[in-house]
Amino acid sequence: MALDYSSLGFKAIIAKLDNGVLVVTLNRAKQRNTFGDTLPAELIQVFDIADRDDRVRVVVLTAEHTAPAFCSGADISKGWGMLFRPEEDLEGETAHRDGGGQVTMAIYKCRKLTIAAVNGHAAGVGMTAMQLPFDFRFVWEGAKLVFPFVRRGINPEAASTYLLPRLLGHSRANSLLLSGITVSPTSPLISNLYHEILPRREDVFPAALALAKDLAINTSQISVAYTKGLLQHPGDTIEENHILDSRAIKLLGSGKDAAEGALSFKERRNPKFPDTLSKNSSPWYPWWRTVDVKHHKAKL
Known part of the structure; x- marks a missing residue:
């Protein structure tokens, strides 16, 4: 429900x-x-x-x-x-x-x-x-x-x-x-x-x-998430960013949302993106290391 x-x-x-x-x-x-x-x-x-x-x-x-x-x-x-x-x-x-x-x-x-x-x-x-x-x-x-x-x-x-x-x-x-x-x-x-x-x-x-x-x-949920990830967690150099961009676009480009994005553009209509983060995200995402900000008591 x-x-x-x-x-x-x-x-x-x-x-x-x-x-x-x-x-x-x-x-x-x-x-x-x-x-x-x-x-x-x-x-x-x-x-x-x-x-x-x-x-x-x-x-x-x-x-x-x-x-x-x-x-x-x-x-x-x-x-x-x-x-x-x-x-x-x-x-x-x-x-x-x-x-x-x-x-x-x-x-x-x-x-x-x-x-x-x-x-x-x-x-x-x-x-x-x-x-x-x-x-x-x-x-x-x-x-x-x-x-x-x-x-x-x-x-x-x-x-x-x-x-x-x-x-x-x-x-x-x-x-x-x-x-x-x-x-x-x-x-x-x-x-x-x-x-x-x-x-x-x-x-x-x-x-x-x-x-x-x-x-x-008009935006793809999964494309938005990957783009926000690239903006928030870029590489340290332009070369690293190039590698991240390439990996992401290879994954997204083979998805249903990319196909729908191209088809809807060709047919001049609003897209109906089917992919969702819970069902269609790659194991590679997120690619960055998450930092635990919680305070942990020292063990005696």
Whole structure:
């Protein structure tokens, strides 16, 4: 029986699947969609499920456009201690794994296409985990955007010091992360982060959804996964990349999706790609070494 996302008991998000597009809506408007309570765990869970659900081809994350913010950052209403688990202290100084980073990993590792529809202000983790690991980002022109970490006495989290320089270059990343200034989406420091900048808040999600629907119909699930893998885990040299490209295209080129892609192009119609990750992926994929980021207690 197919999974019903509404049956998962989410409180901080609302998840709905329709024709290959899974829309995940933040549901903490009264708390300015702060990153707290059950939200981190629910985001990790829903992106993990989406990764393994063959029905899902695209995931869109958004908030209600009437909410005070898309995500106003971490919930520190009771201090920074809310971000840490007491049991971590018992396990030692190396035990902590920040929640924003765990969400980033879940989104970044999702083999499906991901879109962030940023229809409100965003700060801190609302800029890092809730935007940087996505494949596409749409934003409201009037949004206030800030990486405030150095002005709050902490460091950037959620793997943002890895992702942001790769997305915008080190110079722009330095300007944003080391100053903690608030910018608008049209600022030359950050405008290149976005696929599209929309003049009205209410236009952001429809624009993102239109792209999601197009991608759900016209892209191959398995081709997307391999392409994301090549982008995220390239070789160290151009020669190594050439070898990876060659191996991947040899495998994909002999698949049903490649045949359908060529036939649909010839017949001038939308493709109907039959291959899925659960049934048609090669044992060669993934070709990279996965890193275990969990803390493991030392054995005495």
